[in-house]
Amino acid sequence: MAEQRFQLRGPLTAATIRATRDALAPALAHARTAGPAVVDLAQVAAVDDIGLAQIMAALLDARAEGKTLRVENVPQDVLRRLSLLDPKDVMAAPQAGPRAGALESLGDGFFARTRDGAEFLGIVVELVIRLVMRPKGLRLKAIVEQVMIIGVGAIPILSLIGFLIGVIIAFQAAYQLRDLGANLYVANMVGLSMARELSPFVTGILVAGRSGSAIAAEIATMKINLELDALRTMAIDPTSSVLLPRVIATIIAVPILVALANVLGILGGLVIAVGPLSLSAGSYWDQILIAMRPNDILIGMLKAVTFGIVIATIACHKGSQVSGGSREVAAATTAAVVSSIFWMIVCDAIVTMVFFFVG
Amino acid sequence: MVAKGGQTVIDVKDVGVSFGDRRVLDGITLQVTRGEAVAILGPSGCGKSTLLRLMIGLLPITQGTISILGEQIGSLSGLDLEKLLLRFGVLFQSSALIGSLTVGENVALPLTEHTALSDSAIDVVVRMKLAQVGLAHAKDLRPAQLSGGMAKRAGLARALALSPELLFFDEPSAGLDPLTALSLDHLIVDLRDRLGVTIVAVTHELASVRVFADRVIMLRDGKVAAHGTLDEVAKSDDPWVGNFLNRTAPREETNHQEWARLLAANDVAGKDGGALGNA
Numbered sequence: 001m002a003e004q005r006f007q008l009r010g011p012l013t014a015a016t017i018r019a020t021r022d023a024l025a026p027a028l029a030h031a032r033t034a035g036p037a038v039v040d041l042a043q044v045a046a047v048d049d050i051g052l053a054q055i056m057a058a059l060l061d062a063r064a065e066g067k068t069l070r071v072e073n074v075p076q077d078v079l080r081r082l083s084l085l086d087p088k089d090v091m092a093a094p095q096a097g098p099r100a101g102a103l104e105s106l107g108d109g110f111f112a113r114t115r116d117g118a119e120f121l122g123i124v125v126e127l128v129i130r131l132v133m134r135p136k137g138l139r140l141k142a143i144v145e146q147v148m149i150i151g152v153g154a155i156p157i158l159s160l161i162g163f164l165i166g167v168i169i170a171f172q173a174a175y176q177l178r179d180l181g182a183n184l185y186v187a188n189m190v191g192l193s194m195a196r197e198l199s200p201f202v203t204g205i206l207v208a209g210r211s212g213s214a215i216a217a218e219i220a221t222m223k224i225n226l227e228l229d230a231l232r233t234m235a236i237d238p239t240s241s242v243l244l245p246r247v248i249a250t251i252i253a254v255p256i257l258v259a260l261a262n263v264l265g266i267l268g269g270l271v272i273a274v275g276p277l278s279l280s281a282g283s284y285w286d287q288i289l290i291a292m293r294p295n296d297i298l299i300g301m302l303k304a305v306t307f308g309i310v311i312a313t314i315a316c317h318k319g320s321q322v323s324g325g326s327r328e329v330a331a332a333t334t335a336a337v338v339s340s341i342f343w344m345i346v347c348d349a350i351v352t353m354v355f356f357f358v359g
Numbered sequence: 360m361v362a363k364g365g366q367t368v369i370d371v372k373d374v375g376v377s378f379g380d381r382r383v384l385d386g387i388t389l390q391v392t393r394g395e396a397v398a399i400l401g402p403s404g405c406g407k408s409t410l411l412r413l414m415i416g417l418l419p420i421t422q423g424t425i426s427i428l429g430e431q432i433g434s435l436s437g438l439d440l441e442k443l444l445l446r447f448g449v450l451f452q453s454s455a456l457i458g459s460l461t462v463g464e465n466v467a468l469p470l471t472e473h474t475a476l477s478d479s480a481i482d483v484v485v486r487m488k489l490a491q492v493g494l495a496h497a498k499d500l501r502p503a504q505l506s507g508g509m510a511k512r513a514g515l516a517r518a519l520a521l522s523p524e525l526l527f528f529d530e531p532s533a534g535l536d537p538l539t540a541l542s543l544d545h546l547i548v549d550l551r552d553r554l555g556v557t558i559v560a561v562t563h564e565l566a567s568v569r570v571f572a573d574r575v576i577m578l579r580d581g582k583v584a585a586h587g588t589l590d591e592v593a594k595s596d597d598p599w600v601g602n603f604l605n606r607t608a609p610r611e612e613t614n615h616q617e618w619a620r621l622l623a624a625n626d627v628a629g630k631d632g633g634a635l636g637n638a
Contacts, residue, residue, distance in 0.1 A: 059622065071622040079615040087621055137472065221458070230455035233415050234469045234517075235444035241472075 003036040003070075009043045012051025020051050024058045031067040042073035052078060060091065116314070116339050117346075123313045127247055130239060137240035143252075146245050150211040151253030155260065158206055162194075162261035165202060166268025169193055174277055183277045187287035190269030195296045199261035200254075201348060204307035207254055208340045212315040215246050216336035219319030220329040228320070243316040250312035251305060258304040262297070299355050306347045314340040365392035367426075368525055368557050369414065374423035376409055376581075383409050385581040387423070393524075396551045396558035398568040401578035402603065407561045408529065410578070414559070415449050415527055416440065428525060445473055447525040448518030452533055454510040456502035462513045463489070463498035469520045488516040492546060508539035515546065526550065528560035532567040544570035565604065577603070 006027040012020045024039065031037040039055065041047070047055075055071060062069035131138075173189035219242065222228050228238040266288060273279040318336040322328045369391035376384040384406045391397050401407045412418040414425055420433035430443045456465045466485045470476055476484065489495050492512040497505065505513060511531065518526060531547065532540035544567045550556045551571070562568060568575055568589065575592055577585040577600060585595045593604050601607075 056622075070624065074619055074622055076615070079618050082618040083615050087618065091621070218459075225458065226451050226453055226455040227457050229417050230449070230451055230457070230517075232417060233444060233449040234472070235441040236468070236472050 003038050004030050004034065005038045005040055006030070007040050007043055009045075011046040012044055012054070013046055013048040014050040017050060017054070020054045024054060027069060028058045028062060031062045031069040032065065036068035036070070037062075039069065039071045040073050041071065041075060041078075044075065047075060047078050049081075052082075056091070113339075113342060117343065119317060120310070120314060120343065123317050124309060127239075127244065127313065130244060131248075137237045138244050139241070142241065142245035143248050146249030147252050149214075150207065150246075150249050151256055154206060154210055154253070154257055157210075158203060158257050158261055159264050161202055161206065162199065162264035163268040165198055165261075166190055166194060166265030166270075167272055168268075169198070169265070170269040170272035170277070174272070178277075183273075183279060184283060184287050186269060186273055186277060186279075187284050188291035191266060191288045191292045192296055194262050194265035194269075195292060195300045197300075197348075197352070199258045199265060200300050200303035200307060201344070203254060203257045203261050203304065204311065204344045205341060207250065207257065207307070208311045208337050208344070211250065211253075212311040212336050212340050213333045215250075215312065215315035216319040217329055217333045219243070219316060220322035220332045223320055223322050224325070224329065238320075243320070246316060247309070247312040251308040254308035254311070255301050255304040258300055262300070295355075299351065303348060303351055306351065307344050310343045310347060311340045314343065365394065367391070368393045368428055369559065370424075370426040371410075371414070372424045372426075374410070374413060374420065374425060376406070376413065376418070376421060383581050384413075387578075387581075387583060389576050389583065389586070391557060391559055393557050394551065394555055395573045396547065396560070396571050398572035398575045399559065399561045399578060400563065400565075400568060400575045400603075401584075402563060405578040406581040407563075407578050411527060411529055411559075411561045415447070416444065441473075445469070445521050446523055447527065448521070448523040449527045450511065450514045450518045450529065450531060452530040454502070454514035456505075456510060456513055456517070458502050460502075461498065462494065462500050462502065462505070462516075465502070465513060466517045466520050468517065473521065484520065485516075488519050489513075491519060492516045493542075508535050508543065511535065511543055512546070515543075519550075522554075523556065525557045525559070528558065528562070530562055530564075531560055532562065532564045537566070540564065540567060541570065543567075547571040565606070 004027075006023075008020075008023050010016065010019065012023075027037045027039050039058070041055075044051075059069050059071060169190045170186050173186045174183060177183055177185050177189075219228075222238075222242065228242070231238045231241060270281060270284050273284040274281050315336040318332040318339065322332045367390050369389070371387055371389045374384055374387045375382070387406075387410060399407045399410065409418065413420055414427060414432070416432045416435075425432050427443060428446050430439070432440075432443065435443055456462070457468065460468065463482075463485050466488050467481050470481045470484055474481075485498065486495065489498055492515050494509060494512045494516060497509060497513065502510060502513070528547070531543055535543065547558055547560070548571050551558050558571065560567075560571070572589065574587065575585075575589055576583060577592060579599060584597060585592045585600045589604075592600060595601065
């Protein structure tokens with residue numbers, strides 16, 4: 001079959017992208033449907049890298065489909081520029097990377113969580129062993145500093161959230177109880193749901209978002225900036241001096257914050273009880289004392305301690321696994337928050353179920 | 360690679376490292392004598408940073424042995440390792456100052472962790488070390504407030520805090536303007552001459568090497584390519600060493616006509632399946 005020759009004219013540059021494409025289109029179409037095509041550059045005025053890339057792309061496209069598209073009379077200045085490049089680097093056929101299907105990604109997510117869980121348990125064990133060995137790098141000052149950041153720093157926002165949740169539960173309870181004339185039982189609802197579930201859970205999510213992310217980001221940045229390596233060369237163990245204070249501080253801070261949320265939640269319920277529900281403060285308080293047993297508080301505190309361990313160890317782990325650049329710091333921070341919320345819910349479910357059956 | 364006379368403070372014997380399939384270091388043997396300043400020189404990716412990380416105990420030694428100040432760094436742990444670590448200092452390329460502490464607190468860190476000094480004594484040591492590197496005024500600044508040169512000096516002050524016998528530098532002048540780099544090089548020379556500190560610097564900056572290095576060890580592709588004084592190394596038979604020291608490089612060019620042929624080729628019928636990439 002005879003070759004069809006396509007004469008390109010004028011400049012083929014960044015300013016003439018459309019014109020170049022339109023000029024190449026018939027040649028490519030001919031190569032695809034009719035037979036061999038030759039693109040002749042003898043008449044072109046100027047070719048820059050953009051024009052050249054368009055020509056090469058047409059040539060590679062045709063060849064990828066097993067068709068013939070040849071380029072002839074390439075201007076000398078273009079060849080001179082090309083001679084600085086290795087053809088292997090430029091003319092490699094495009095390769096499609098493996099792409100995970102939606103179902104595969106779901107599976108990956110599931111396995112990632114399971115792997116996280118195994119790693120998490122490993123770290124907890126390691127930290128406990130370290131703690132038992134009384135590491136010399138661990139300083140009270142560092143723990144106190146972290147308690148201030150993680151615990152005291154969260155008090156204003158947590159108080160507000162706790163109060164509002166108390167208000168919400170009181171309204172939700174009254175919505176159903178007022179028809180039964182049982183408004184007084186709003187106190188039961190507020191007290192029990194705050195102490196057993198909502199205070200620990202909301203505090204956990206707040207601390208994960210506020211401090212878990214901060215811990216992961218800080219440790220990841222320290223890792224990337226070689227600060228952790230620098231500590232090691234100064235014979236200061238990063239686990240004892242950086243990770244442990246944060247873990248211990250979180251375990252101290254979360255239960256205290258949960259207690260605070262309990263108090264503010266009950267206060268929020270009180271405001272609704274004496275306001276819209278027309279109960280007396282005394283009867284609300286008496287009912288709280290009747291409804292709440294020490295066990296309810298203890299279960300909440302058990303959850304609080306568990307959540308503290310979960311948040312801090314996951315944040316430390318995700319942060320110290322980073323290697324590379326700023327993109328990975330972001331990924332570690334996200335992973336720390338998502339993973340710790342997931343594992344808090346798992347632990348929450350386990351504790352709740354165990355105590356449902358045990359007492 | 361054997362230095363003349365003097366006490367050997369670093370003795371690297373037949374060290375090799377592989378990351379996966381990649382052989383990063385292969386049969387490295389070198390020695391450093393007390394009181395000398397040695398530059399480990401080579402292009403990016405030649406393995407010199409890996410060698411440094413092995414020597415300062417940040418990477419496990421999988422093949423060969425490294426003796427630092429008479430101790431096998433790969434085999435120590437616990438208190439023995441701690442004792443050895445306190446005898447040398449490291450200045451990282453990024454300075455690696457702890458971002459949450461001030462410059463003064465950074466310098467004080469090794470002192471508070473490892474000595475029984477009182478707070479006021481530590482304060483005096485911090486002032487001395489900062490003055491030594493010309494940063495007396497920067498004690499209360501945060502690392503983020505420092506320029507590149509100041510951060511290096513602060514990192515150096517921290518590395519000097521426990522008066523080490525041996526100092527490791529990772530790319531001391533990288534990223535600094537020529538004058539700042541020169542002042543840091545002079546500081547290195549001062550440390551060697553006045554304090555008798557042994558210096559090992561990993562670098563690719565020839566200008567710095569000319570200022571401070573008594574001896575250079577050139578690495579290429581994970582092997583020692585040349586060693587000796589800069590003048591000795593410059594006479595090396597290896598053309599690559601000459602190219603590196605003179606900053607010359609042969610340019611590899613593909614022939615013009617090769618490209619013309621490639622573009623005009625009727626490659627579909629070609630034996631290699633039409634992929635130009637095989638040309």
